[in-house]
Amino acid sequence: xxxxxxxIGLILATAVLRAADPQESDYYKITxxxxxxxxxxEVGSIELLPDGKLxxxxxxxxxxxxxxADSDPANVKYQIFASGQHEILGLAYKDKSLTITxxxxxxxxxxxxxxxxxxxxxxxxxxxxxxxxxHEYSFGSRFDKDGDLWVVLCLTxxxxxxxxxxxxxxRVKPDGTMVPTCSGIRSPGGIVVxxxxxxxxxxxxxxxxxxxxxxxxxxxxxxxxxxxNKWYDLAPNMGPRPVDPIPEAFQQGHKKGTxxxxxxxxxxxRIKELVPPVVYMVHGKIGxxxxxxxxxxxxxxxxxxxxxxxxADQSHSNISRVFIEEVNGIKQGVVFPFRKGFKSGLxxxxxxxxxxxxxxxxxxxxxxxxxxxxxxxxxxxTGKVPFEVHEMHxxxxxFELTFTxxxxxxxxxxxxxxxxxxxxxxxxxxxxxxxxxxxxxKVTKAVVSADKKSVRLTLEKLTQGDIHELHxxxxxxxxxxxxxxxxxYYTLNEIPAK
Numbered sequence: 001x002x003x004x005x006x007x008i009g010l011i012l013a014t015a016v017l018r019a020a021d022p023q024e025s026d027y028y029k030i031t032x033x034x035x036x037x038x039x040x041x042e043v044g045s046i047e048l049l050p051d052g053k054l055x056x057x058x059x060x061x062x063x064x065x066x067x068x069a070d071s072d073p074a075n076v077k078y079q080i081f082a083s084g085q086h087e088i089l090g091l092a093y094k095d096k097s098l099t100i101t102x103x104x105x106x107x108x109x110x111x112x113x114x115x116x117x118x119x120x121x122x123x124x125x126x127x128x129x130x131x132x133x134x135h136e137y138s139f140g141s142r143f144d145k146d147g148d149l150w151v152v153l154c155l156t157x158x159x160x161x162x163x164x165x166x167x168x169x170x171r172v173k174p175d176g177t178m179v180p181t182c183s184g185i186r187s188p189g190g191i192v193v194x195x196x197x198x199x200x201x202x203x204x205x206x207x208x209x210x211x212x213x214x215x216x217x218x219x220x221x222x223x224x225x226x227x228x229n230k231w232y233d234l235a236p237n238m239g240p241r242p243v244d245p246i247p248e249a250f251q252q253g254h255k256k257g258t259x260x261x262x263x264x265x266x267x268x269x270r271i272k273e274l275v276p277p278v279v280y281m282v283h284g285k286i287g288x289x290x291x292x293x294x295x296x297x298x299x300x301x302x303x304x305x306x307x308x309x310x311x312a313d314q315s316h317s318n319i320s321r322v323f324i325e326e327v328n329g330i331k332q333g334v335v336f337p338f339r340k341g342f343k344s345g346l347x348x349x350x351x352x353x354x355x356x357x358x359x360x361x362x363x364x365x366x367x368x369x370x371x372x373x374x375x376x377x378x379x380x381x382t383g384k385v386p387f388e389v390h391e392m393h394x395x396x397x398x399f400e401l402t403f404t405x406x407x408x409x410x411x412x413x414x415x416x417x418x419x420x421x422x423x424x425x426x427x428x429x430x431x432x433x434x435x436x437x438x439x440x441x442k443v444t445k446a447v448v449s450a451d452k453k454s455v456r457l458t459l460e461k462l463t464q465g466d467i468h469e470l471h472x473x474x475x476x477x478x479x480x481x482x483x484x485x486x487x488x489y490y491t492l493n494e495i496p497a498k
Contacts, residue, residue: 022484027303027386028339031378033069036078042374043360046350047091047098047142055081055098056376057088057348059362063098063109065116069378070356082109082118089347090140090191092149101140101151104130106172127178128170129163131156135187136166139201144193147174150181150217152188152201155227159207167228168235169201169217180235183242184223184274189291189314189347191217195307198331202290202311205283208245210425210433212290213277214311214322216331222273224264224427242273247429262426265465265493276493278331279322280425280467283432286320286335286489287313289366292349294357301355303381304390304404310338312346314361317370319346319379323391327494334392334490344368344375356380386484387477392470394496398443398458399470403483406452408476413455417474418443420459422466439463452478464495 035041041064045057054066063082068075081098090101097110098118105126109118130136133156141150148171156162169182186209191201199217203209208225215223222229222242232241245267264276281290291312296302309322318340324333345368347361360376361368385404393400403412411417420443423435445458455475462468468490472483 022386022481024339024341024484027382027384027484029380029382030339030341031073031380032343033073033076033376033378035374035376036064040362040374041360041376042362042364043348043376044087044089045091045101045140045348046358046360047093048350048352049093054350054358055091055093056360057085057091057100059087059089059347059364061085061088061102063088063091063100063118069358070352070354079116081111081116082121087137089137090149090151092140092142094143099124099140099149101138101149103136103138106140106149106151125172125176125178128153128165128168131163131166133157133162136163137188139188139191141191141193141199144199145197148172148179150191150193150199152185152191152217154187155185155225158187159227161228161230164231164234165228167225168231169223180231180238181219182217182221182223183229183232183238184221184225185228186225189289190293190312190349192293192295192309194295194309195297200278200293200309202281202293203277204289205432207429207431208427210280210427211283212281212287212313214279214281214290214293214309214335216275216278218275220273221275222271223275224277242271245271245274245427262428263424263465264427267427276330276332276465277491278324279333279335279491280489281311281313281320281335282435282467282469282489286316286337287318288315289313289345291345291347291361292359294349294351296351296355298351298353298355301353301381302351302357303355304385310349310351310357311335312349312359312361314345314347315366315368316340317342317345317368319357319359325393327394327496330493332394332491332493334488336389336488337485339379340369342370342375342377343372344370387481388484389472389488392488392490394462394490394492394494395456396496396498397462398456399468399490400454400456401472402454403477406478407448407455408478408480409448409452411474411476412452413446413448414474415443415446415457417472418446418457419471419473421469422463423469424466435467437466439466462492462495464492466492468492
């Protein structure tokens with residue numbers, strides 16, 4: 001009996017200690033809204049309106065306007081703005097009209113009589129193909145500085161391209177002209193025009209994608225999946241069709257010392273148009289189905305991560321944080337876990353000027369960890385600063401970490417507080433794939449800066465093209481707190497020269 005009491009006491013003490021550890025909810029609070037009765041509000045896109053309202057585009061082809069979503073959830077009101085569309089996965093407001101991207105067109109919706117419902121529907125552009133396949137989704141951005149709207153078009157069935165420009169990014173000009181812009185798209189989940197007018201989209205695991213990715217859309221580039229390259233004859237502005245990537249994985253018998261053909265880094269040398277993923281959203285750990293991209297432009301109202309990107313996952317019902325830098329002219333960066341616990345699979349998202357991140361989605365078709373069939377929620381910063389790695393910069397022989405708060409010099413300066421691993425995903429035609437080519441470079445040195453806000457790490461070796469998984473489990477803040485998310489995954493496309 002005495003042994004049992006001791007065991008129960010130890011269990012209770014452990015539970016108390018765990019409860020005292022910092023939690024995501026201490027820093028970022030999720031508010032769940034009730035949704036209109038009688039409809040499945042499967043949010044596919046969100047846009048801000050000038051009167052403080054939101055517009056929600058849904059997978060069911062509706063547009064709703066929402067009032068008071070920035071305040072007490074009891075005050076939220078919904079009004080149907082339009083219906084009869086198909087999978088609205090893009091919304092952009094301009095000149096008193098909402099421009100939507102649905103499966104088969106970009107259209108402009110206007111309320112001309114002021115009753116809160118659209119009564120004027122105009123096709124802006126419908127110059128891409130639709131076969132009727134379930135997977136031919138179309139994701140639209142907001143307008144860039146030239147007034148263009150960028151659209152990424154899913155492949156047919158997520159594998160092939162049966163109608164024109166499936167597997168492409170196109171731009172829709174203000175006059176409705178469609179400009180083919182990038183090939184190599186597979187199965188996008190979101191797209192954004194960033195604060196610097198750079199355009200990014202998320203792609204999902206499948207053929208030629210070992211994991212979900214964040215991709216940089218540069219006109220004229222090839223993004224990795226050759227299925228849609230058959231349409232280059234319809235895109236003379238793009239130049240000649242790129243050479244196809246080598247389909248076989250882990251080829252046996254290629255010459256020793258020659259580049260391994262299932263490495264993205266090797267194929268970049270062979271296919272000049274190929275742009276590598278900015279970040280791999282590591283499969284099963286960060287997520288399984290990347291979706292919306294939201295940059296933090298709130299000037300500190302969403303916490304200490306100004307101008308970083310927040311990327312949602314439909315399958316894991318979570319949001320991750322991404323820091324990007326440019327090395328040798330190529331975008332690359334690191335992804336950190338950020339906030340889990342949303343009620344359904346996230347698809348549409350948007351942040352307002354108050355630093356409130358609105359998110360919604362559904363689990364229809366794939367399921368989601370959140371467990372609910374659809375949701376509409378808000379994420380707010382509580383005002384407390386989490387102890388996190390704020391930025392992770394590549395260096396010639398390691399990485400430099402900056403933190404949100406000063407570190408404890410003893411733990412942060414001890415190489416034993418860190419551990420590293422490298423791996424890749426094979427760039428191959430097969431669907432998905434595991435983490436391969438493991439390496440475990442030792443962290444040999446950790447030097448804390450004078451202001452105790454950054455640490456310069458030296459590693460035994462860096463491998464170009466690999467994902468560098470770095471753990472910070474032993475690091476503590478100056479007041480003794482552990483790092484809230486003590487892991488980051490850096491995609492090292494390029495190693496800086498100095």
